[in-house]
Each structure stands twice: as structure tokens, then as C-alpha cells.
Amino acid sequence: MTTLHTASAPPAVPTAEGSATVAVRGLSHWYGTGAMRRQVLQGIDLEIHPGEVVLLTGPSGCGKTTLLTLVGALRQVMEGSVRVLGCELNGSSRHERQLLRRSVGMIFQGHNLLRCLTAEQNVQMGADLLSGLGYRARRDLSREWLRAVGLSDYLGKLPHDLSGGQKQRVAIARALAAHPRLLLADEPTAALDSRTGREVVELLQRLARDEGCGVLMVTHDPRILDVADRLVRMEDGRLWAEEAVVG
Amino acid sequence: MSLWQGRRIPLAWLLLTRQPMRLAVALAGITFAGILMFMQLGFRDALFDSSVTVHKLFDTDLVLLSPRSKSSISMTGFPERRLVQAKADPDVTGITPVHWNLLLWRNPQTKGTRSILALGFEPGDPLFLDPAVTAMAPRLTQKGRVLFDELSRDEFGPVAKWFREGRVVESEVAGKRLRVAGLFSSGPSFGADGNLLTSRETLLSLVPNNPPGSIELGLIRLRPGADPTQVVDRLRRLLPEDVTVLTKRGFLDLEMDYWRTSTAIGFIFTLGAAMGFVVGCVIVYQILYSDVSDHLPEYATLMAMGYSLLTLLGVVAREGLLLAIFGYVPAYLAGQVLYGVIHAATKLPVSMAGDRATTVFLMILVMCMGSAAMAMRKLGDADPADIF
Numbered sequence: 001m002t003t004l005h006t007a008s009a010p011p012a013v014p015t016a017e018g019s020a021t022v023a024v025r026g027l028s029h030w031y032g033t034g035a036m037r038r039q040v041l042q043g044i045d046l047e048i049h050p051g052e053v054v055l056l057t058g059p060s061g062c063g064k065t066t067l068l069t070l071v072g073a074l075r076q077v078m079e080g081s082v083r084v085l086g087c088e089l090n091g092s093s094r095h096e097r098q099l100l101r102r103s104v105g106m107i108f109q110g111h112n113l114l115r116c117l118t119a120e121q122n123v124q125m126g127a128d129l130l131s132g133l134g135y136r137a138r139r140d141l142s143r144e145w146l147r148a149v150g151l152s153d154y155l156g157k158l159p160h161d162l163s164g165g166q167k168q169r170v171a172i173a174r175a176l177a178a179h180p181r182l183l184l185a186d187e188p189t190a191a192l193d194s195r196t197g198r199e200v201v202e203l204l205q206r207l208a209r210d211e212g213c214g215v216l217m218v219t220h221d222p223r224i225l226d227v228a229d230r231l232v233r234m235e236d237g238r239l240w241a242e243e244a245v246v247g
Numbered sequence: 248m249s250l251w252q253g254r255r256i257p258l259a260w261l262l263l264t265r266q267p268m269r270l271a272v273a274l275a276g277i278t279f280a281g282i283l284m285f286m287q288l289g290f291r292d293a294l295f296d297s298s299v300t301v302h303k304l305f306d307t308d309l310v311l312l313s314p315r316s317k318s319s320i321s322m323t324g325f326p327e328r329r330l331v332q333a334k335a336d337p338d339v340t341g342i343t344p345v346h347w348n349l350l351l352w353r354n355p356q357t358k359g360t361r362s363i364l365a366l367g368f369e370p371g372d373p374l375f376l377d378p379a380v381t382a383m384a385p386r387l388t389q390k391g392r393v394l395f396d397e398l399s400r401d402e403f404g405p406v407a408k409w410f411r412e413g414r415v416v417e418s419e420v421a422g423k424r425l426r427v428a429g430l431f432s433s434g435p436s437f438g439a440d441g442n443l444l445t446s447r448e449t450l451l452s453l454v455p456n457n458p459p460g461s462i463e464l465g466l467i468r469l470r471p472g473a474d475p476t477q478v479v480d481r482l483r484r485l486l487p488e489d490v491t492v493l494t495k496r497g498f499l500d501l502e503m504d505y506w507r508t509s510t511a512i513g514f515i516f517t518l519g520a521a522m523g524f525v526v527g528c529v530i531v532y533q534i535l536y537s538d539v540s541d542h543l544p545e546y547a548t549l550m551a552m553g554y555s556l557l558t559l560l561g562v563v564a565r566e567g568l569l570l571a572i573f574g575y576v577p578a579y580l581a582g583q584v585l586y587g588v589i590h591a592a593t594k595l596p597v598s599m600a601g602d603r604a605t606t607v608f609l610m611i612l613v614m615c616m617g618s619a620a621m622a623m624r625k626l627g628d629a630d631p632a633d634i635f
Contacts, residue, residue: 098555106552126552135254
């Protein structure tokens with residue numbers, strides 16, 4: 001954005017598009033080809049700002065996960081614009097997307113931990129993505145994150161020795177250990193009971209705010225809606241309403 | 248940043264070792280393939296090495312042979328005159344005629360007969376590299392005396408053992424009584440299970456229909472500093488077509504080429520080694536492929552986290568490398584032991600030669616890395632978009 005441009009047309013909104021963590025404009029997406037072609041996203045517009053927690057709800061099959069994978073640079077954008085951390089994903093190469101993903105933390109429905117690694121090693125797989133840090137520094141970072149999620153006593157445990165909530169917390173530590181500036185979470189509480197789910201989400205919210213990274217979380221869980229700065233509802237591939245949450 | 252500081256979680260190592268059963272199966276497979284290759288190649292090399300154990304006994308620069316002699320088991324005669332003619336060359340300092348026949352030796356214990364390679368020479372002629380043999384040669388001046396190869400196979404009877412115990416060891420060859428006058432060391436080959444040395448006179452009496460004036464091998468010693476290949480050229484021009492002139496090296500090569508090309512033995516053992524290679528490939532590929540398949544969601548997770556496909560291919564490649572190294576070590580050790588066992592049982596000159604150890608390691612490496620490369624194609628199926 002040039003100085004000339006800014007001077008002639010000052011932005012109407014205080015947050016310029018360039019500073020937004022995620023800026024989606026007119027995003028449409030289809031699955032299948034020919035007669036089987038089916039539109040799953042129809043002209044989506046969405047913005048997420050640093051430190052903002054946005055919850056995405058809606059019936060299953062409405063395209064929430066597709067939106068998440070497109071924002072997470074896991075899928076090629078077909079139509080519209082998706083800018084993540086200042087990088088346009090429409091027309092991006094495989095390599096560009098891979099590099100961008102290093103700055104995007106992802107927390108999955110299942111914990112997706114590596115079964116052969118201990119909790120500490122799993123978190124370090126996240127920390128290992130940081131360049132310029134020595135092995136010891138990365139290991140200490142992993143331990144700090146495990147302490148932050150309350151698992152400092154479980155460093156050497158393999159995933160199958162951990163409970164569902166503990167595994168999900170390790171996954172959160174792993175996602176945050178890579179210093180992401182955007183966190184994507186797909187129903188992180190789906191496999192957890194209500195109390196653990198609540199704890200995990202609050203932890204996620206607190207850590208994300210401390211790190212100043214934007215959060216986009218897909219959830220069906222009505223008990224955790226209050227952690228959001230903003231609620232977005234999706235139906236039939238469209239974003240219907242954006243409700244501000246008082247909180 | 249130093250390499251040590253820059254190191255990452257050893258994912259390949261952990262993937263392999265956290266599934267000890269699968270690792271054990273993989274290593275057993277690779278070890279088996281390695282042992283198979285060690286055995287087959289060992290037998291093959293031992294065959295070629297052992298086929299010239301007798302040839303190596305001679306202290307000679309050049310040899311004369313009948314053109315019809317293609318190997319140690321089909322030596323035919325040529326006129327001894329040719330050897331005397333060769334003496335005309337100024338570089339030739341000495342000639343020695345040798346008779347070379349396969350005879351039937353009667354086991355003094357069981358009385359069974361078995362084919363043995365017999366060399367006949369003038370006891371006074373210096374023709375052996377081993378001074379111990381030359382020292383014993385005068386004992387052969389008495390007719391009916393032989394020197395027996397103590398490394399001959401046990402089927403010839405406990406000749407060496409009896410001889411050392413001081414007993415008079417006598418046997419019968421071609422209806423004539425022979426007495427063992429001494430022992431020497433050479434070793435059996437694929438062509439002959441045992442060897443004996445005797446005088447020309449004794450040998451000729453055992454093969455009475457040998458045409459007079461005919462010998463099977465002529466040894467030619469040259470003046471020090473003479474170029475053997477030049478002398479060979481001169482002798483070839485000098486001598487008629489009924490005789491072949493070879494250097495000692497050429498004499499050894501003729502024998503080894505016979506076993507390599509005229510028989511299926513070399514091919515069979517090479518094929519055996521190739522089968523070990525293929526079996527190993529299949530096992531390693533199966534292991535690595537199922538390893539990649541089982542961990543596909545985890546690989547996809549790593550890709551979603553921002554690890555490049557190249558990094559993950561590196562993990563599979565390192566798994567292949569680790570399997571190669573850890574499969575090779577037990578194969579090498581087992582190979583050593585089995586070579587010892589085979590040597591004791593067959594007296595064939597098998598041992599862990601350095602170049603064979605390297606060859607087998609390279610084959611195992613190619614096997615593991617090739618299988619890893621095949622298994623890597625499965626990694627292309629890891630779609631990070633699928634894991635949400």
C-alpha cells in the first residue's frame with residue numbers, strides 16, 4: 001500500500017486490511033466436477049484481527065471445515081481472495097502455502113499427536129519449526145508450553161498414556177510452540193467432557209490473547225460460545241450473521 | 248549454529264523403535280537377505296579361489312599346455328619335446344615337466360574309491376613355491392611313495408591323522424600299492440576333492456596307457472627381469488600349434504574362466520545372491536510401506552504444521568538407512584560364523600573378504616533405500632486437508 005494511495009483515499013475502517021490476520025473476500029469453493037459439482041462456499045467475507053477469538057458455528061456439512069482448510073492454506077483457493085498474515089492464497093504455490101502454515105497453528109478434532117513421540121517430543125515437533133533456535137532452546141520452549149497447559153508432570157508420557165483432555169492440551173501446546181500468529185481449531189472440545197472442554201477452550205483463549213494471535217474456532221458446543229469475541233454463523237455455504245458477544 | 252545444536256527430534260529412529268515387533272521382523276528379513284547374499288557370493292568366490300589352489304603351488308613364470316586342456320579336470324597331454332624346444336629362448340632359465348592326472352584313491356579305512364588329483368614330477372626339480380614341499384620331494388625317489396594333501400576331504404580316509412600318529416599309511420591306486428611319505432597343504436577345489444604329489448615314475452606306472460613322451464603341464468622359469476609377455480609372444484611364434492603358452496596369471500585365469508563360463512556354477516550362485524536381494528527388497532518395502540500407511544494421518548499432520556514434503560521424505564529415507572545399518576551388522580556377524588562353519592565342513596577357502604563385505608553392504612543399502620523410495624510414493628497420499 002503506497003503513501004499516495006493512503007493519502008488520496010483514507011480507509012473507512014480503523015483497521016486497515018493489511019493489518020488483519022485474516023481477510024477473506026468473496027470466497028467461493030466447489031467440490032467435485034461436472035454433474036457432481038457442488039458449491040460449498042458462496043461469497044464468504046470474513047476478517048479476523050490479532051488477538052481476536054472468532055467462533056464459527058453452523059449445522060454440519062455447511063462448509064465450516066472447508067473454510068478452515070482454505071484459511072489454513074491446506075487447500076488451493078478457487079475463487080475469491082484469502083489473505084492470511086499478509087499473504088494472498090489465491091494462486092499461491094504449494095511451497096508458499098507450506099511456509100505460511102508454519103505461522104498457523106492448527107488444533108484438530110482428534111488430537112493428531114504422533115503416537116511414537118512423548119508429550120514433550122510432540123510439542124518439540126512444533127518448536128522445531130522455529131529457525132535459529134538451538135536444540136536446547138527448543139526443548140526448553142516445549143517444556144515451558146507444557147507447563148503452560150498444566151502438563152509439566154507428563155513430559156515423558158506417550159499419547160496413549162494420556163487422557164483425552166491431556167492429549168488435546170498437548171496438541172494446543174504443540175500448536176502454540178511454533179509461535180503462530182493465527183490459530184485454527186476444529187471442534188477442539190468434541191472428544192472431551194464438558195468440564196475438560198471448558199478448561200481447554202479457556203486455556204486456548206488465554207494463551208492466544210497473551211500471544212496476540214487471532215483464533216478461528218469451529219464449534220458445535222453451546223457451552224463455550226461465551227469465550228468468543230465474535231460469533232459467526234454459517235449455513236449453506238454463506239455467513240449469515242455476525243453477532244458481537246458482550247463479554 | 249552447530250550441527251548438534253541444530254538437530255531435530257530423531258523421528259525416523261523413534262518411528263522404528265517404538266514398534267519393536269515390526270522392527271524385529273524388518274531386521275530379521277534384512278539379516279536373512281544379507282546372510283543369503285554372503286553365503287552365495289562366498290561360495291561363488293570360494294569356488295573360483297579354490298579352483299586354483301593347486302595352480303598356485305607352482306614356482307613358475309610361464310606354462311605350456313595342450314590346447315585341448317580347458318581346466319584342471321580335463322588336462323590332456325602334449326609332446327614333452329615342445330618344452331625342451333622352449334629352452335632355446337635366451338630368457339628361459341629352467342623347464343620342468345609335470346604330469347597331471349585324476350586317479351581313483353582307495354580310502355584305507357572304508358576301501359571306497361574317490362577321484363583324487365595326482366601330480367607327477369622329477370623329485371629333484373625345483374617346482375614348488377613352498378620350501379617344505381621341496382624339502383620332502385627327495386622322499387619320492389623311492390617308487391610307490393606319495394605326498395598326501397592333509398587338507399583333502401575326509402572321504403579319502405584319515406590319512407593325515409594316521410600318518411601323524413606314526414602309522415604306515417598305504418592305499419591302492421589303479422591296482423598299485425602306494426605309501427604316504429609325507430604331508431603337504433593345498434586344499435580341495437571344486438574340481439578335485441584331494442591332491443597328491445608323486446614322482447613321474449610312480450605316476451606313469453599308475454597310468455600305463457599314457458603315450459610315451461607326453462606331459463600335461465610344462466613349467467618355464469625365466470631369467471630375473473625378463474618380460475613374461477614378450478617371452479610368451481616369442482614362444483608362440485617358435486612353437487607349433489599343438490601347444491598353448493600362458494603366463495602363470497593366464498594359467499590361473501584359464502581355470503577360473505572355465506568354472507565361470509563353462510559351468511552354471513557362477514551363474515547359479517550369482518542368481519542365489521540376487522534372490523536374497525529381491526527377498527530383502529520385498530520385506531523392507533512391505534515394512535516401510537505399512538509404516539508409512541499406518542502413520543499417514545501423522546505425516547499429514549506434520550504437513551499441516553508446515554513441514555515440507557521433502558522433510559518427510561527424508562524421514563522415510565533415514566528409516567531405510569537405519570534399517571540397512573542395523574540389518575547389516577547381524578548379517579555380517581552371522582556371515583563370519585557361517586564362513587567358519589563352512590570352512591570346517593568343506594575345507595573350501597571361504598572367509599570374510601573385505602570387498603565382499605562392502606559389496607553386500609552396498610546391496611543392502613540399495614535394497615533399503617530403493618524400498619524406501621518406493622514407499623515414499625505413498626507419502627503423496629498424505630493430504631493435510633483431510634485431517635480436519
